[in-house]
Amino acid sequence: MTKRPERIADKIAEKLRSAIVGGRLRPGDALPSERELAEQYDVNRSSIREAMGRLETWGLVKIRHGGATRVSDFLMGAGLELLPHLVELGGKVDPAILEDLHSLRGMLLGWCAEMAARKADAGDVEKLEGLVRQLSDPKAKSSALQVLDYDFYQELVRISGNRVLGLFTNVVREVYLKGPDGFASLYGRDVFDPSHHRVAVAAIRARDGAKAGAAMRAHAATALRTREETT
């Protein structure tokens, strides 16, 4: 948990990022000039420039030679790589974003289970069954269960063969498993009840896409419901 010695540009980019996604800097606002920022933070202009470069590649600001650097409407222009930053706004998890993420993931979960049912071979099914077995271990910790649950998801994505969904999954994993226990503390242990997974795997083995999708959607819905109850 100790902070690694961070580059100046990263620290400043981080400050500004948080100011932007936190709403203290609104889309359209002009940032102070690089020279001003350099003086303000008491660092060299080069460091400010590198920080600005990061903000720009994150889609948070628009730099124009000769004109002021302005905050862009990042919800309009930023990519998914911003997600990890949005989630831990000021160190606290933003529940609304998390809600969005989970509902989206739930739907994708169902969808790729359907595709997996059409494409899985014997080896794939075996892998999934292995994961279900581990998920059923009564001695497993909640954090471990969360990882397994995600591994199951990622395996479904792999079997579905959709590489774009694979990239998406990589980003979400970073968010989902953040921190020492991921979000395990946010959810009860029952969230990882493997019964839905078991049903899904059986359906995939039987090439029943609809049933597999329904099972995984039910699993995701359970997670959401459990979360609402604890709110």
Place this chain on the structure above:
Amino acid sequence: MTKRPERIADKIAEKLRSAIVGGRLRPGDALPSERELAEQYDVNRSSIREAMGRLETWGLVKIRHGGATRVSDFLMGAGLELLPHLVELGGKVDPAILEDLHSLRGMLLGWCAEMAARKADAGDVEKLEGLVRQLSDPKAKSSALQVLDYDFYQELVRISGNRVLGLFTNVVREVYLKGPDGFASLYGRDVFDPSHHRVAVAAIRARDGAKAGAAMRAHAATALRTREETT
């Protein structure tokens, strides 16, 4: 079509990016030192540093103070922000990735149409109707229709209120509208037949989520089918 005068850091980052995703630089390989690169490209080291910063935020390289900068295994851990770079591998569009992208987008299209039906207010519906009107213009160019079609999608996402889906959409837009005509040349004009959009808007106005979702899914399926026919 004329190239805007590009920053040299961007040009160099672009060169290296293409070398990495093109496989000329493999994961684990060490890049030349910043001083070497500066001499090699005959630019200042600052420009090289800014280029490296971009590569790092793209997840393509790992920079370590004191050690060499190495290409990271982006295929394993990279996020969706890499999609635009992957698609134009070597200047050519990879049809398989595009296929994955379209099927995923189609499903999301249906899903957020359902959510939009639950959340849209009068102003939202009006906006959608305006877009449908423009889509119905018989004089519109194919490229313009593609932009409108995407605007319609993006508007649905906005109405759905799912911010994570919004971020995803931003990335996809970059890919989808790449090049002078986007992918308009890949699809026939009939792909942008607005009849499905019309049905969807009517359903959203009537709060009929299922119908709206079905209409947009049908639209996406048409696009895919049309593409397969022309293959």
Place this chain on the structure above:
DNA sequence: CCGTGCTAACTGGTCGGACCAGTCATGACC
């Protein structure tokens, strides 16, 4: 009075050269 166009004071972009701060291979020493 309005518009036009020049100019000056901004903005970001590039330069080079100095020095600080980690890493790592090498080789003397135990």
Place this chain on the structure above:
DNA sequence: GGTCATGACTGGTCCGACCAGTTAGCACGG
């Protein structure tokens, strides 16, 4: 053979200068 100092790398930060676009304001001609 192991270990640890050391120097030659690597990237990180700083400075100060100048180039190159943008913009706002002012003087000028209509």
